[in-house]
Amino acid sequence: NAGVTQTPKFQVLKTGQSMTLQCAQDMNHEYMSWYRQDPGMGLRLIHYSVGAGITDQGEVPNGYNVSRSTTEDFPLRLLSAAPSQTSVYFCASSELSAASTETQYFGPGTRLLVL
Amino acid sequence: AQKITQTQPGMFVQEKEAVTLDCTYDTSDPSYGLFWYKQPSSGEMIFLIYQGSYDQQNATEGRYSLNFQKARKSANLVISASQLGDSAMYFCAMREGMNRGSTLGRLYFGRGTQLTVWP
Numbered sequence: 462n463a464g465v466t467q468t469p470k471f472q473v474l475k476t477g478q479s480m481t482l483q484c485a486q487d488m489n490h491e492y493m494s495w496y497r498q499d500p501g502m503g504l505r506l507i508h509y510s511v512g513a514g515i516t517d518q519g520e521v522p523n524g525y526n527v528s529r530s531t532t533e534d535f536p537l538r539l540l541s542a543a544p545s546q547t548s549v550y551f552c553a554s555s556e557l558s559a560a561s562t563e564t565q566y567f568g569p570g571t572r573l574l575v576l
Numbered sequence: 577a578q579k580i581t582q583t584q585p586g587m588f589v590q591e592k593e594a595v596t597l598d599c600t601y602d603t604s605d606p607s608y609g610l611f612w613y614k615q616p617s618s619g620e621m622i623f624l625i626y627q628g629s630y631d632q633q634n635a636t637e638g639r640y641s642l643n644f645q646k647a648r649k650s651a652n653l654v655i656s657a658s659q660l661g662d663s664a665m666y667f668c669a670m671r672e673g674m675n676r677g678s679t680l681g682r683l684y685f686g687r688g689t690q691l692t693v694w695p
Contacts, residue, residue, distance in 0.1 A: 494682065503580075503667055503685035504621075519682065551621060565611070565683065567621035 463487050465568035467552050473574045474542040482537040482571050484552030490566075492555040493535040494519070495527065497548040498570075504551060510535055542575045549573070577602055580668050582686035589658045589693055596643070597653040597689045599668030608672045610651040611683065612642065615665040624666075627651060658693045665690050 468483045486493065494509040496519075506519030508527040516527050524546060526538040535554075539546060552568040581600045589595040601610065612624040627635045627642045635642040643652040655662055669683040 496683075496685075501687055503687045504669075504683070505685070506682055509682055520684075549619070553621075564623065566623075567613075570619050 465552055465554055465566050467550075467568035467571050469571060470569070471572045471574075473576065474539070475576055476542060476544060478542050480539050480542065482539075482550055482552075482573075484535045484537065484568060485533050486535075486552075486554040486566070487533065488554060488556070488566065489532060490554035490556045491532065493529070494553045494555070494565075495525070495535070495537045496551045496553065497521065497546075498551060499548050507537065507550075539573075542573075544575045547573060547575045578686075579603060579672075579684040580670055580686035582668055582689050584689045585687075586690045586692070589655075589691065591660060591693055591695050592657055594654060594656045595658055595691065597655070597666050597668075597691065599651045599653065599686060601649050601651060601668075601670050603649075603670065603672050605672040608670055610642070610644070611669040611671070612640070612651075612653045613667045613669060614662075615667065615688070617664070621667075625653070655691075660693050660695065663691060663693045 465486045491512045495507040496504040498504045505521050507525050510516045510529040513529050513532050516529055529535050550571045553565050555565045579602050608629045610627045614622040614624055625635050625637045625640045625642050627644050634644050639656045641654045665688045667688045668686045671683050
């Protein structure tokens with residue numbers, strides 16, 4: 462049971478390049494999310510998904526696309542990278558327990574530098 | 577308006593002492609959940625404790641307890657008997673609509689408090 466995995470761990474891009482950050486979970490969670498963490502800003506929600514085929518925007522969705530074709534995978538695409546997208550990106554998955562509480566599992570993060 | 581406010585950018589505590597990290601929240605939803613996460617220098621996010629808006633008692637998990645004051649909209653984290661390994665960034669977070677599955681995975685985070693434990 463690997464939990465939530467993210468690849469790559471580090472990436473350097475040039476302005477205008479595109480790339481996909483990969484996220485996978487093996488816990489059969491329906492709910493998955495992408496956050497970005499900037500210094501002094503905490504984590505902010507980019508996109509989230511409540512199940513395969515269903516995605517929606519979070520607080521800061523501009524410049525990012527997502528899709529959810531399977532329960533396990535939730536890739537984040539940067540269409541045309543900008544220096545403002547330099548950040549640490551976290552993927553997370555969630556389940557709702559029988560006690561109606563929530564446990565959210567985070568991946569290890571991807572550090573992205575856009576030059 | 578920010579949904580989660582953490583007013584202490586940094587806190588210092590001596591080993592074995594207790595420390596309180598402040599968190600206030602803003603929501604009009606009667607059903608919400610409050611979370612605390614720890615982020616050590618290695619970068620991973622570690623879940624610490626959860627409090628639901630309808631929970632009658634304050635949540636506790638080992639050395640962590642949550643001082644939940646609903647009327648004041650505060651959810652402070654108390655760490656008892658601090659250890660050197662507690663040095664990390666601590667984030668308060670909230671999910672609204674805990675009674676609605678459609679909001680699962682949608683957390684609002686504060687800006688964090690950097691805790692330093694000294695010997």
